[in-house]
Ligand SMILES: Nc1ncnc2c1ncn2[C@@H]1O[C@H](COP(=O)(O)OP(=O)(O)OP(=O)(O)O)[C@@H](O)[C@H]1O
């Protein structure tokens with residue numbers, strides 16, 4: 091079977107935990123063929139972004155054109171866009187219909203605090219997005235007001251949804267300056283994201299993973315959504331899958347020591363494969379999903395945990411098979 095093509099339009103992270111490198115790992119892990127348009131090159135490790143070298147907008151257009159004619163994507167995600175000229179080039183491609191099933195991750199600031207994008211640039215692209223995935227700080231920057239707990243995240247998702255993207259997920263994985271979880275942990279009963287579906291807001295709640303290794307969570311989340319859209323999921327199913335995938339990838343890398351700052355995720359489920367599939371987010375906390383619309387869990391037959399609310403051993407990182415088995419099936423149980 092020929093895998094679907096999924097395109098990432100993003101920046102290069104030399105540390106390979108975020109950006110283009112993370113996206114391509116997610117695509118490979120989930121069984122889709124990843125292509126890439128590089129918008130900027132960053133000199134970056136687990137501590138800091140030392141430098142950013144923007145790619146000229148004309149070169150971004152060349153990359154988009156090269157792919158459109160030969161490897162057209164079924165789904166696309168955008169991450170770091172850098173400057174307004176690059177964003178305009180990407181928006182022009184979207185307007186021309188070259189970026190179907192577009193997931194826009196409005197990257198503004200890195201985990202380490204470096205500025206990687208500007209609000210104006212993001213706003214150019216949002217009208218073309220099928221899904222937007224701002225974190226709380228990005229949602230706040232776009233809306234021009236603070237976005238604090240789950241209620242405000244829900245309201246922000248709804249408000250952003252009326253201005254462009256059909257679906258909006260405001261993610262709550264960010265930490266405050268001291269490294270404490272502000273969008274999850276005990277206070278909110280887990281890591282909470284707010285999904286606007288066009289008609290309602292659903293709160294997606296998974297266990298908070300206590301770890302320093304959170305570099306690239308947002309990139310990986312949006313890449314997983316795009317991959318699952320390309321494999322045929324409806325948006326809410328793709329989002330539920332991505333939430334589960336990131337939770338398990340965080341859990342797998344929880345004690346890794348790659349760099350001494352914010353390390354990367356376990357994109358391929360290596361830890362779980364080594365442990366025989368014993369780790370599970372369900373083992374560390376309780377509910378899989380809850381919120382105003384009730385807990386629906388990952389989608390039956392297409393989600394990472396096969397529709398079960400107790401994902402132990404059945405999610406993308408939960409099985410005992412080889413990591414290459416991730417997501418190669420669109421039928422749900424990826425490793426079991
Ligand atoms: N420590 C954690 N435990 C559980 N889930 C987490 C944790 N950190 C992030 N997440 C989840 O990861 C996904 C990505 O959200 P997050 O808010 O971290 O994105 P982001 O801030 O854009 O990431 P990035 O640091 O790459 O910019 C969300 O589903 C969020 O709930």
Ligand SMILES: Cc1ncc(CO)c(N)n1
Nearest residue numbers: 101102103108109170200
């Ligand atoms: C290239 C790049 N894109 C996105 C992020 C956000 O995590 C990052 N740190 N680096």
